[in-house]
Amino acid sequence: MDQDLLLSETCSNCGFPLTDCVCDLLNKSTQAALNVIVEKRRYRKNYTIVSGFDKDMDVKTITKTLKTKLACGGTFKNNKIEIQGAHKEKTIKILKEMGYKAN
Numbered sequence: 001m002d003q004d005l006l007l008s009e010t011c012s013n014c015g016f017p018l019t020d021c022v023c024d025l026l027n028k029s030t031q032a033a034l035n036v037i038v039e040k041r042r043y044r045k046n047y048t049i050v051s052g053f054d055k056d057m058d059v060k061t062i063t064k065t066l067k068t069k070l071a072c073g074g075t076f077k078n079n080k081i082e083i084q085g086a087h088k089e090k091t092i093k094i095l096k097e098m099g100y101k102a103n
């Protein structure tokens with residue numbers, strides 16, 4: 001009885017029963033996590049560096065969003081986003097809000 005009930009509820013996305021839904025797993029395996037670090041440079045200036053982008057990521061939008069939300073200058077070069085200042089936690093939060101994995 002219980003089993004019938006569970007089987008009747010399937011995930012609309014992957015088609016598996018909700019108890020066996022593999023969507024999370026699929027998302028995790030296809031999306032690389034972005035790496036966020038704070039780097040200290042000359043004159044004791046801090047930079048927040050985001051790396052680990054792959055080709056399908058919209059880097060322009062990510063850079064723009066980070067700059068806007070952090071209200072800081074930033075550039076994209078050598079496949080990395082450099083934001084002025086130390087904003088590791090905030091940057092991770094913003095990236096996650098945008099649907100990216102970051103740590």
Ligand SMILES: [Zn+2]
Nearest residue numbers: 011014021023
């Ligand atoms: Zn699913």
